[in-house]
Amino acid sequence: MSNTSQSLFDRGMKVLVEGVSSASRGPATFGGAPRYMSHGQGARLYDVDGRAYIDWMMAFGALPLGHAHPRIVETVTREVARGTHFATALEVEVEVAEMLVSLLPHVDKVRFANTGTEAAMAAFRLCRGHTGRRKIIKFEGHYHGWWDAVLVNTNPLPPTMFGHPNDPIRIPDSSGIPEEAWKDTIVVRWNDFDAIETAMRLHGAEAACVVTEGVMSNMGVIPPKPGYLKHIEDLCRKYGALFYLDETVTGFRLAAGGCAELYGLTPDIVTYGKALGGGLPMAMIGGRADVMAGLEWGKVLHFGTHNAGRLALHVTKTMLETMLENDQAGFKRIKTLGQSMAAELTRVAKTSNRHGMVVQSVNSMFQIFFTDQPEINDFRDFCTHVDRVKFRNFVLRLFDKGIYMNPSATLHSLSAIVHTEDDIKATAKAVAEVLDEMP
Numbered sequence: 001m002s003n004t005s006q007s008l009f010d011r012g013m014k015v016l017v018e019g020v021s022s023a024s025r026g027p028a029t030f031g032g033a034p035r036y037m038s039h040g041q042g043a044r045l046y047d048v049d050g051r052a053y054i055d056w057m058m059a060f061g062a063l064p065l066g067h068a069h070p071r072i073v074e075t076v077t078r079e080v081a082r083g084t085h086f087a088t089a090l091e092v093e094v095e096v097a098e099m100l101v102s103l104l105p106h107v108d109k110v111r112f113a114n115t116g117t118e119a120a121m122a123a124f125r126l127c128r129g130h131t132g133r134r135k136i137i138k139f140e141g142h143y144h145g146w147w148d149a150v151l152v153n154t155n156p157l158p159p160t161m162f163g164h165p166n167d168p169i170r171i172p173d174s175s176g177i178p179e180e181a182w183k184d185t186i187v188v189r190w191n192d193f194d195a196i197e198t199a200m201r202l203h204g205a206e207a208a209c210v211v212t213e214g215v216m217s218n219m220g221v222i223p224p225k226p227g228y229l230k231h232i233e234d235l236c237r238k239y240g241a242l243f244y245l246d247e248t249v250t251g252f253r254l255a256a257g258g259c260a261e262l263y264g265l266t267p268d269i270v271t272y273g274k275a276l277g278g279g280l281p282m283a284m285i286g287g288r289a290d291v292m293a294g295l296e297w298g299k300v301l302h303f304g305t306h307n308a309g310r311l312a313l314h315v316t317k318t319m320l321e322t323m324l325e326n327d328q329a330g331f332k333r334i335k336t337l338g339q340s341m342a343a344e345l346t347r348v349a350k351t352s353n354r355h356g357m358v359v360q361s362v363n364s365m366f367q368i369f370f371t372d373q374p375e376i377n378d379f380r381d382f383c384t385h386v387d388r389v390k391f392r393n394f395v396l397r398l399f400d401k402g403i404y405m406n407p408s409a410t411l412h413s414l415s416a417i418v419h420t421e422d423d424i425k426a427t428a429k430a431v432a433e434v435l436d437e438m439p
């Protein structure tokens with residue numbers, strides 16, 4: 001542990017809750033002081049003592065271009081000199097919306113927000129306003145931001161608390177959430193064809209929407225079973241519920257068209273965040289014209305002083321242009337790098353098989369699970385079979401070898417266009433060393 005990080009943590013603990021501003025950055029996740037970072041460049045993060053790390057967290061996926069990309073630096077420098085925020089109508093707002101509508105065939109109109117949580121709150125209200133129905137169907141282990149109605153069963157639980165797969169016990173993830181907030185939220189086991197069919201039979205006619213992550217990315221990386229997401233979409237059509245695909249993690253990550261493109265889906269409504277802003281806070285709600293029309297004239301209300309911030313929109317535009325040019329070379333590159341990283345880690349796992357390490361990935365996203373199972377297919381598998389303490393100890397050891405990942409096994413790692421095959425080799429070498437050193 002660096003001395004400077006430790007002394008900043010000691011100071012921070014006196015004035016910040018847990019010394020940080022989100023639990024995933026502080027002692028709840030790190031078990032003690034986190035590494036304090038001072039700057040980033042390309043694929044590297046540098047801590048306050050000047051140590052370099054290959055960054056595989058990339059601000060939880062917000063940085064497909066990596067740190068301080070010259071085009072982002074140029075954009076911010078140019079635009080900040082012209083004013084940070086006006087809260088007026090903007091040309092760049094129209095331009096970025098046009099880009100999004102032309103890229104995403106299921107999106108006729110968009111509305112900008114700042115964070116994934118905010119976009120989701122507006123989207124859920126819109127689903128209810130559009131359908132006139134109250135119920136929200138969500139899945140175990142899926143996170144859609146920290147809004148009361150959907151902050152249930154998103155944290156790992158002991159297996160005795162799961163309840164029947166077709167009728168999971170609903171457990172809020174926070175105190176301070178009154179039962180009324182989630183009484184209309186139905187929780188369903190994910191990746192289970194029967195469970196969603198049963199839930200729709202029971203609640204489909206009263207459901208405003210079924211919301212799903214395209215890839216389960218808040219329990220590591222768990223891909224959907226073949227045909228599963230389409231099955232949800234078909235059930236939504238059958239029962240008149242909106243199919244809401246939460247692309248906060250997967251949007252402008254797994255493909256230019258997100259999970260909808262990857263798995264051939266036509267969601268009625270989507271939300272984006274993270275990568276969309278290229279490092280600045282930017283999110284959006286998008287969908288079919290008749291659904292989005294619900295927001296007109298504040299019928300379904302969504303306000304925000306910082307909506308469509310001009311600096312963030314200019315960065316979004318630059319991020320999209322950079323990722324899309326040369327026939328979407330940026331998306332192809334992060335996919336190739338992610339797949340290569342996953343293959344290297346799998347190779348290392350096989351040679352150091354003492355620890356039961358399994359790697360799961362989809363394109364640019366990957367996660368390491370310490371488990372005795374050949375694969376992890378859903379929340380229940382994750383909670384029952386993944387050793388999260390071991391993962392944290394493993395990542396803390398990687399820090400000393402110049403590799404940065406988040407120590408929470410529920411999160412995941414990501415490639416950015418600035419990573420290289422050398423970074424992958426260096427990471428695989430460090431992982432092999434740590435596996436050898438670990439008890």
Ligand SMILES: Cc1ncc(COP(=O)(O)O)c(C=O)c1O
Pocket residue numbers: 115116117118120143144145146213217218246247248249273274
């Ligand atoms: C799938 C998903 N939806 C929504 C959110 C909330 O986004 P934000 O943290 O920007 O509020 C997250 C955040 O991790 C997420 O993973």
